[in-house]
Amino acid sequence: MxxxxxxxxxxxxxxxxxPAPTIFAGKQQFGIKLDSLMKSQKLIALIAxxxxxxxxxxxxxxxxxxxxxxxxxxxxxxxxxxxxxQTFDERMGVMRxxxxxxxxxxxxxxxxxxxxxxSLQQENTNTQAKIDQVSGQVQSLHDSLDEMKxxxxxxxxxxxxxxxxxxxxxAAQPGxxxxxxxxxxxxxxxxxxxxxxxxxxxxxxxAMGQFADYLKFYATTELAGNAQFYVADIEYRQGNFEQxxxxxxxxxxxxxxxxxxxxxxxxxxxxxxxLGQRDxxxxxxxSLMQRYPRSIEAQQARERLRKxxxxxxxxxxxxxx
Numbered sequence: 001m002x003x004x005x006x007x008x009x010x011x012x013x014x015x016x017x018x019p020a021p022t023i024f025a026g027k028q029q030f031g032i033k034l035d036s037l038m039k040s041q042k043l044i045a046l047i048a049x050x051x052x053x054x055x056x057x058x059x060x061x062x063x064x065x066x067x068x069x070x071x072x073x074x075x076x077x078x079x080x081x082x083x084x085x086q087t088f089d090e091r092m093g094v095m096r097x098x099x100x101x102x103x104x105x106x107x108x109x110x111x112x113x114x115x116x117x118x119s120l121q122q123e124n125t126n127t128q129a130k131i132d133q134v135s136g137q138v139q140s141l142h143d144s145l146d147e148m149k150x151x152x153x154x155x156x157x158x159x160x161x162x163x164x165x166x167x168x169x170x171a172a173q174p175g176x177x178x179x180x181x182x183x184x185x186x187x188x189x190x191x192x193x194x195x196x197x198x199x200x201x202x203x204x205x206x207a208m209g210q211f212a213d214y215l216k217f218y219a220t221t222e223l224a225g226n227a228q229f230y231v232a233d234i235e236y237r238q239g240n241f242e243q244x245x246x247x248x249x250x251x252x253x254x255x256x257x258x259x260x261x262x263x264x265x266x267x268x269x270x271x272x273x274x275l276g277q278r279d280x281x282x283x284x285x286x287s288l289m290q291r292y293p294r295s296i297e298a299q300q301a302r303e304r305l306r307k308x309x310x311x312x313x314x315x316x317x318x319x320x321x
Contacts, residue, residue, distance in 0.1 A: 131299055138296050142259060143200070146226055147193060153221065154189030185217040192223050195230070204234045225255030229264050241271040262288065266297040273308065282310055
């Protein structure tokens with residue numbers, strides 16, 4: 001059962017929710033008839049229930065609307081996040097494909113570089129082999145040329161010997177004894193060819209003696225420079241590098257215009273390097289490349305310097321010792 005105070009409080013709250021004219025009129029009417037209404041508690045209770053129902057309608061509706069709006073915003077945000085996640089996954093897939101393609105390209109490029117390097121190394125090896133082959137052929141041509149010159153010298157010597165013999169016969173007196181002459185040296189061409197044959201056959205000691213005899217008896221002939229070169233070259237092949245340097249110098253100093261001058265300077269540089277005289281050997285080979293830039297010996301000197309780790313060296317003149 002509601003008391004009078006409770007009913008009055010409910011009515012006051014309900015009246016404040018009505019417009020001003022309604023509140024004023026209601027106050028007059030309810031003030032006049034308050035006593036009569038008290039007699040009918042069922043009616044008052046009904047009015048109180050209606051007032052309580054009318055009061056919270058507006059706030060409940062507003063709260064429900066805000067909740068709906070919040071739910072809508074949350075749903076929109078969730079959809080946006082889902083789209084962003086999908087876009088991110090797609091882009092990550094594209095990036096993954098690009099990385100895999102780049103990795104494949106890098107691997108292919110590395111394989112190509114390795115192939116090119118192997119090809120270059122093979123070409124360098126082949127080139128060096130060809131240079132050595134050509135050098136051997138040139139040496140053979142030089143030897144053949146030396147042999148031809150020796151034959152021509154032999155013919156010339158035979159003519160000279162025939163002329164000398166004729167003069168001796170004309171000048172000889174009948175019945176006069178002649179003193180025995182010391183044994184004559186073999187003809188120049190025979191001695192040179194025998195020495196060259198032994199040299200090419202690897203009989204270095206025998207060839208050394210024959211070339212030494214040639215220099216002893218025919219030091220002024222055209223092939224004397226070649227004989228001196230082979231003497232030095234035999235010493236080089238036998239490991240006597242110090243003496244080889246001295247005999248190569250004899251070729252360069254006594255026969256500078258001979259066809260063995262470039263080969264002598266090349267082998268002299270080799271011998272100096274073998275002796276551990278690196279600076280002197282490098283200077284000698286650089287001087288050779290400057291004096292004979294287009295020769296086979298210059299190519300061999302350049303390759304030897306490369307193997308010795310000397311690169312980018314400018315040729316400079318070297319004073320003869």
